[in-house]
Amino acid sequence: xxAGQLATHYRTELATLVPQTRPYLVEACHFLDCELRLPxxxxxxxxxxxxxxxxxxRDSLIVLNAVIRNxxxxxxxxxxxxxxxxxxxxxxxxxxxxxxGDYLGRPRGALAPGIAPGGESVLRVHLDTGAVRATGYxxxxxxxx
Numbered sequence: 001x002x003a004g005q006l007a008t009h010y011r012t013e014l015a016t017l018v019p020q021t022r023p024y025l026v027e028a029c030h031f032l033d034c035e036l037r038l039p040x041x042x043x044x045x046x047x048x049x050x051x052x053x054x055x056x057x058r059d060s061l062i063v064l065n066a067v068i069r070n071x072x073x074x075x076x077x078x079x080x081x082x083x084x085x086x087x088x089x090x091x092x093x094x095x096x097x098x099x100x101g102d103y104l105g106r107p108r109g110a111l112a113p114g115i116a117p118g119g120e121s122v123l124r125v126h127l128d129t130g131a132v133r134a135t136g137y138x139x140x141x142x143x144x145x
Contacts, residue, residue: 011036016074037077038114040143044072045079052137064125066139070115077114078121079141085134094132
């Protein structure tokens with residue numbers, strides 16, 4: 001009984017370390033109404049590059065381009081990104097959290113493969129800033145609880 005509880009609790013880690021257990025864990029989660037997700041190790045992800053540019057078509061439109069690299073030897077779930085637009089004194093003007101469906105343009109089910117081991121995820125997002133006139137930005141990746 002204890003082994004079953006441990007396997008259920010550590011199902012993501014178990015499926016990552018022993019991939020042949022994945023089908024059994026998927027079946028168990030179907031029965032137990034749980035979800036088998038990809039690992040979430042933000043310490044093994046990095047934002048390799050990012051830039052924010054004004055869009056020439058509209059005055060209040062900006063374009064965020066970024067590359068997220070997975071340095072882990074296993075696939076990982078796409079993280080959420082927090083974009084903070086700042087003023088000339090680097091004070092936050094506005095924050096927005098971008099979930100994977102927002103920046104990849106695909107529904108959650110299509111995100112299942114995640115970011116491949118050693119792979120990259122390239123994103124391009126158009127955002128309307130309205131009346132906010134930012135001069136800088138910060139970009140942070142995380143996994144929501």
